[in-house]
Amino acid sequence: MATLTTINGEIKELCNFPLEPELIAEIDSSSKIMIVERDELFVKEGDQMDMIPLLLKGTVRCFYKDYDLDREILYYYAQPGESCLFTYFSMFDDHKSKVFAVAEKRTKILMVPREQVMEWHTKYKSWNKFMVNSYIKRYMDLLDGLKKAGLSKIEDRVIDYLDKKSDRVRSKSIKTTHKFIANDLGTTREVISRTLHHLENKNYLIRERGKILLKN
Amino acid sequence: MATLTTINGEIKELCNFPLEPELIAEIDSSSKIMIVERDELFVKEGDQMDMIPLLLKGTVRCFYKDYDLDREILYYYAQPGESCLFTYFSMFDDHKSKVFAVAEKRTKILMVPREQVMEWHTKYKSWNKFMVNSYIKRYMDLLDGLKKAGLSKIEDRVIDYLDKKSDRVRSKSIKTTHKFIANDLGTTREVISRTLHHLENKNYLIRERGKILLKN
DNA sequence: AAAATTAGGTGACTTTTGATACAAAGTTTT
DNA sequence: AAAACTTTGTATCAAAAGTCACCTAATTTT
Incomplete structure (x- = not known):
């Protein structure tokens, strides 16, 4: 079962450019670290998402279940320094996950409360950059997948x-x-x-x- | 040939939720409107992007040229209320367009200077929401394309x-x-x-x- | 140990798509 | 109007991928 521990400065692992000290302090005080074991399903479709997961270590397989076709469709494998994009997206509508997430191996995840994720966008330039970079990476990956599938x-x-x-x-x-x-x-x-x-x-x-x- | 005109309140067409009056004033003073005719190629690969295009009316076909395969690959059709996502992405590296953009029909575009686009993210909540919504839409479209291509x-x-x-x-x-x-x-x-x-x-x-x- | 389950092997067949080749009809240029 | 070009029709062939059927081997459960 997933366990929650408090955070103590592990945020440096989060991304490859400097984060404002104030932001780090805020992450420290508001976020939790969660450890998820291999093959553990830690987000289910429909789950209420009050916290946005950010990967620190490990990998997460994100997929969606097509009930018409009775098939699982792989969306992506999230890597350290990335957010679970779909969970993030869910903040903009009903706060419910549209996807399933399973750890590919033992994974360490930073859980950030929804409100902060939104607030920090306009409060910290580095946070905004981090999220946008994450988005670009996912988009490019997907595009790559599309090209490969087609060609x-x-x-x-x-x-x-x-x-x-x-x-x-x-x-x-x-x-x-x-x-x-x-x-x-x-x-x-x-x-x-x-x-x-x-x-x-x-x-x-x-x-x-x-x-x-x-x-x- | 594309023409530039000044803006006078057409920003309401931009998106479906209210924008801060200060933001509207800033758009008004810093941005230009450009009219692009049908079939006009208005962004070429490698173009220096100092302004980010946001569609007000019309449609833009965004594609990339694969020189290995000597083929054009369609990325997406941008619609009113959307930014040209790839141009936006270019802000995060070398400011050069990776794509070609052609108007599918007579198209009205709001050109926003690069610096403002970045600045407004942290300055105006509505701008941030607008841009993120734009990502989400593009991402979902792409995903849809991927599913269709595969299935x-x-x-x-x-x-x-x-x-x-x-x-x-x-x-x-x-x-x-x-x-x-x-x-x-x-x-x-x-x-x-x-x-x-x-x-x-x-x-x-x-x-x-x-x-x-x-x-x- | 026997039974059940899971993983993998493989041949035969069908469908879908892509490649090639050439014809024909409509448009534009000269 | 003739020539050149563009667009579409279509037949044939080959390759790739999916389907079906049935089999074997390893592993787990009883």
């Missing part, structure tokens, strides 16, 4: 997917299943199995049960 | 494309060519011709040279 064949998309995952987990050994990859890429298990087989023949990786080892 | 066949994508275009031009009669649609959807002319033929058989539209008439 590449699955083989390339699988390679791209595995490379990114390998970067996130900082390992050439990826623990996952064919079904899971298929879900993230919006295709079927058979297609992924076939593709991974080809990639093994091309000496790009080694398949094991529940695991993929990237070569190179 | 639908071209027939559905063509229908969606034509419906949206019809909304924008406020007419069931759409002036366009098969080649143009193919470009926007990232496919080839033949595929679009074939698809439109099917859609005509299904009584969804009527094909004419350089024109498509939507039924229903």
Whole structure:
């Protein structure tokens, strides 16, 4: 279960440019740190969002459930220094999450009360810059995904997917299943199995049960 | 050629919630209105962006040129009350446009100096809200595009494309060519011709040279 | 240990899309 | 009006991806 601890100066990890000391003090006094374990579902669709999560360490898989198609659609993997964009968006309408969020590994999250997130925008230039940068990054990522989806064949998309995952987990050994990859890429298990087989023949990786080892 | 005129209270058209009177006064004194004619290319890749365009009337087609693939990739159609998001993004790095922008029809644009756009974020709550809403809309559109690209066949994508275009031009009669649609959807002319033929058989539209008439 | 569940393998088939090639009709330029 | 260009029609072929069916192997539960 997720645990909440108080914060003690860990905010420096938050972003790569200086934050106003006053802002840091405000974060310190108003925000909490939450630790989420691997595979823990910590935001569900419909959850009332009174705090906006900002990633300090770890990765979060953000997805949406399409009830018509009875499928999960991957939105993005949030990384340290990023906010959960969708939760942030929810502040502008009904304060309810439109997405599910699951930790890909043990993850440390800064929880900032909604009111402050809004207030700080006009109060601190650095906060505004941080949020906008976060937004730009997400937008560009999405655009990249769109281009890849439209222009590449699955083989390339699988390679791209595995490379990114390998970067996130900082390992050439990826623990996952064919079904899971298929879900993230919006295709079927058979297609992924076939593709991974080809990639093994091309000496790009080694398949094991529940695991993929990237070569190179 | 684009013309610049001074502004006189047209800012109300800008967005659907009230703006601070001080902000309106600032817009009035610092911004200019530009009229762009149909099919006019008014932002080129690499252009120095000292002013951020905000659409008042009309539509702008925003695209990027992939020199590797020698193809244009459609990013979005900007509508009244929206900023040209990519131009805005450019403020955060080298101030150069990464995109091309062409008016889809006669378009009225508010040009706001870069410095003010940044300053107003922290100065006026309504401005911040306006810009963030603009992001959200763009992001959601993109997401929609991604879902469509991944889950639908071209027939559905063509229908969606034509419906949206019809909304924008406020007419069931759409002036366009098969080649143009193919470009926007990232496919080839033949595929679009074939698809439109099917859609005509299904009584969804009527094909004419350089024109498509939507039924229903 | 037997049964059930989960992960993965693979062949055969279908659908969709893209590529190629050429024809024909409509428009614009000369 | 002839020539050149643009737009559209269409047939054929190939490749890629999704579907179906059924099988094997590993792992977990009972």
